[in-house]
Amino acid sequence: MSSIASVKGTVSFSQGPEPKNLIQRERDAATFDLNEMNYFLEGSKERAMETRLFISQFERDPVMAASPKDYDATKAEHRAITIQKIDRLSRYIEVETFDRLERRLSIVSVFDPSFHTRLGVHLGLFLGCIRGNGTADQMQYWLLKKEAAYVKNLYGCFGMTELAHGSNVAGLETTATFNEEDDEFIINTPHLGATKWWIGGAAHSATHCCVYARLIVKGKDYGVKTFVVPLRDADHNLMPGITIGDIGAKMGRDGIDNGWIQFSNVKIPRFFMLQKYCKVSSDGEVTEPPLNQLSYSALLLGRVIMVKDAFRWSARMVTIALRYAVGRTQFKAALAKESDPESQLLNYPLHQRRLIPLLALTYAFSNGANVLQETSTATMDELDDAVSSEDKQALDASVEKMKSLFIASGSLKSTCTWLTLNTIDQCRQACGGHGYSAYSGFGKAFNDFAVQCTWEGDNNILGMSVGKQLIKKFAAVKKGEKATGILDFLGGYEKLAGTNPVLEAKDLKEPKKILFAIEVALVRACIRADQILESKNGDTDFIGAELVTLSKLLAHFFLLKAFLDKIEATKDQPNLVAVLDLLAQLYGATVILEGFSGTFLTFSVTTTEAIAHNSTEHIAELCSKIRPHVIPLTDSFMMSDMMINAPIGYYDGNIYENYMRTVQENNPAKNHKAPYSAALEAMLNRSSLAERQRFEREEEAEEILSN
């Protein structure tokens, strides 16, 4: 035993590692104002202060706050706790405006995604469906008169997907047959495949469901419409003809009671049909919607939230991994002297290259999410105004904007959720073994987040749909149509086409040139996709992979543009801009240029020299320039420890003590014999093999038996 024993809280016989000092040293050396950087990320000082207020209310509330105890909760416990949280939050909802509530909820997702989604199914999807598809009176009735908007009296779920139909909403098979005699609809599940499946809230919570079903009137199928169908009565017992089951264990989101629903001749009054766009009269006359596609607008809000999620989740993950990488030491540098201490993980160029680009990406997410949210709110408001004023011209203009928004949000939702899922796992791997501890947060985050790549538009299907719209728009532009909004660069397609490289090694330090290179890549990829399409008789299925690539490039165009615009708007703060410019460069150099090097080279957008210089020099140089700012840059996210919820990533940087404390609190060490220990001990202390074989295989037996 070492001769130097010390007692500082606990006994120690030699000096252990002190990660908190390493982190604090870098925190002290910040070159910019963290509050100002936080305003940049949140969009404005006002939003930033509001976010902090929300966080303080959550973290001070013992019911709603996240804690490491969550990582040891069973599925049954998660579900019960989630209802307590919703109950608590419903008291806020009663006294808050809808806009503010939406922003408050966007914070919830990152520290308790099950809580967020279970409530979101009711507030966002169920009520969103009524808002989107119901008349003003129907909305008034269900949301306000029945008080559903305050999570009161009724709890809704969203009955879209079926066992055999997910993304293809138009192919759903549940039927709503009009019965003129009784002035009612009969809802029915015709076969197992049409069972409503994955319905969040159905298993235990929901009293009502917005059911997507085929409207059948006088034998004619009018396609899929929406109906409010009561599932449970005021005593929470199932209505006649309703069968509901629990969908059971999932990869993540344990707090949500997803269920399946079968309808066996369930009768609802005619006026339970949501009839903003489609009406059925008492004598069976059907008035069809002028704008069919708008009836899925409930999903738009989900996309906006998911892009914001990409920012907050990534911020949380990179904060944990980077604090750990600064506090943890491992091996010595290759050129270290014998007497040098072990090196901080983040001083290794490879480790910088694994994590710092993810930090840059997170910064790019922040403004992309803000811009998408603002555009979305403005466009939805405009559309609502146009619909209620019945102004045809305004309606057309809004619909055009809505289409643009669907393209942008589709490309961003799919691209950002994919990137975030990757970020979560890369951050986990960067924390080595400790990344695998549930208490480091990555495992639950991955499991909870993974569904976002599939939800509300599977990423590949969304990506293909965006790509298709892009090449359609490109074809129209070639025929003289004007390109607007985010796609206005298509107008100059003739100058961007060809095989002329537009990005050389010397241009890499100018993110605007990378932005331009994406425009060029998009145009050339559109042209190429067109050519293939022509050779395949217009079979868009054949260019699925190309379409998804187009969608990803478009998302990066949006993100990089939003990032650069915001940096431009911040130019009066040189201390911020100095670092932000490096981050924009790095985002361009890694996620975009390196990530799409095959595409950029195939279309000669750039040169092999530029790609080689980028990968062997430029990226490493940028990483090493950003390296000293990493702690201030992650501190600027202003994630409190409650939001971080991972002891290896807490603010104070006291990694090992925090981690050990959590492990001990959740698993008291005095329980060192397992509840099943008797079985284990019986195995180890079993009698000899010969004895257990009743000596039947021993020599004596052989002698007797072989006589």
Added chain:
Amino acid sequence: MSSIASVKGTVSFSQGPEPKNLIQRERDAATFDLNEMNYFLEGSKERAMETRLFISQFERDPVMAASPKDYDATKAEHRAITIQKIDRLSRYIEVETFDRLERRLSIVSVFDPSFHTRLGVHLGLFLGCIRGNGTADQMQYWLLKKEAAYVKNLYGCFGMTELAHGSNVAGLETTATFNEEDDEFIINTPHLGATKWWIGGAAHSATHCCVYARLIVKGKDYGVKTFVVPLRDADHNLMPGITIGDIGAKMGRDGIDNGWIQFSNVKIPRFFMLQKYCKVSSDGEVTEPPLNQLSYSALLLGRVIMVKDAFRWSARMVTIALRYAVGRTQFKAALAKESDPESQLLNYPLHQRRLIPLLALTYAFSNGANVLQETSTATMDELDDAVSSEDKQALDASVEKMKSLFIASGSLKSTCTWLTLNTIDQCRQACGGHGYSAYSGFGKAFNDFAVQCTWEGDNNILGMSVGKQLIKKFAAVKKGEKATGILDFLGGYEKLAGTNPVLEAKDLKEPKKILFAIEVALVRACIRADQILESKNGDTDFIGAELVTLSKLLAHFFLLKAFLDKIEATKDQPNLVAVLDLLAQLYGATVILEGFSGTFLTFSVTTTEAIAHNSTEHIAELCSKIRPHVIPLTDSFMMSDMMINAPIGYYDGNIYENYMRTVQENNPAKNHKAPYSAALEAMLNRSSLAERQRFEREEEAEEILSN
């Protein structure tokens, strides 16, 4: 309600989807013999039949068989069940040879990784450490006399990693101080950071631990050696000075009781030190080992198993995703007629492109794993012989082979585990929403497998280490040293250098040319790494990313070579070869050529035309050619339903009925009120806001209070 009602087992009012017919149709059209293909995958008919025998014994055993119930087990239940399984398997171990046991265990991993690892910690790591570091007598004593080899009397754990030290084994801080007076070692944990951490089996099971600790004799530190330290007595109570805690919740592998251990002046007899290579005499004289690096050979076996795991896990995952993709229909093809049915998922070119390359990769894994296993067994046997015969020349030769094996196994372990983790999540995403159900197997597989990217050599650290050895070898070859084994192509480096493209579009159909292209890429990447290194004063940290790329390329070289060699050896079976050749081409075109397009283009190994042709034509063409063989190719893995353990991927293809049955069995639908329903109902049925505010904010109060 539809007029066509039918009763076939259950009532159905119209025809639902029948995925099983779609799958059976393709099964009937197989163009090759599935048994022969299975022998190809397993290496030989003998191995294949043995594998089936093992599987039958597991699946017929109600204790050891996996089932969908596993997905609903809590951590506590998992741990208890795992011990029952080990107890059951220990009866096989008593009567089986070690080689056979090893192959039997390699099957366990894919259907119950916790079971595999919890037992593997004892059999593989603890006993492996004694075999690797103990004398023949020590091995005889612990393994046979004490019967540890039969999981009897004692249960071992492997005390290597510490809270503050993982990969850097030489930096571990636990001390083993020799006390000459009592002829014993004193094991001590000097501070929190040196707490043994992540120790599988420690929390509940282990009676003994192979502790990695610094040998201190007469004040001198001899570096890290291994010691057998008893943790619990025969009554399973902790020994004096031993503190053990449960490490708690992890991302996966719930069945393993990982723990932490602190030693406070724990005394063990001198002869508990494992002394094959390093001895301490009773008067404190230390004999140092001639071959220090060999003492970590316990880890080699783990690498071999993990490459085999990559094959089996990938086989399981792609079987589930591909059966689902064949049985599931969704949307209609882009050029479909109105009357056409919905299209099978796998008929979409994008879906083919997402999954079929993973199938090709799995086929490549199979032979790579077999070759690595054979080489490893042969080399270890040779080394053991050389050590026991004390033949210096044979020892040198063995050590040289061992070094090659460390390079190959390091590159394969890191590359294959990364690729498999990706395969698991890609397969999940390809199953859309149903991929997120726990019962589809992907979530648990991802969580359980993820640790393999970190275990027994973090992939990045392993990759860097392989890359370093490669450029070291390259430098030696340039100075005239002979390159042998897998690296023999380095000998011709002068012809491979330069900037001459060696792979053009027309060559893509010849996988041998891709193999050659990898050689060229490796040589040119070595040269480039050398140049950077020179400009950075030999700072290998700076080229970390390049080193990892070298390691990945080397792994693909190994895998593709093994695959092509085996195809060559199968040439008398043209029906097999026809399909295998397509798979080899596709593996080359996607995982290798597309995956490393940046590297291949940067070093001019290939042309942009070839890359463009590959990505827009060649890959799609290969996928469509392999498409009809997908069901027979997955059937050839011969994974029984017990191994698959995912109703959407069972053999009969009855996707929806199997899935619904599992959901209902695990979550009886009659429980439609949650245990916590009262809290939920109280929230919904709460009194009005005004009432709960005691009417303090109503007009009457305002009147009174403002008077």
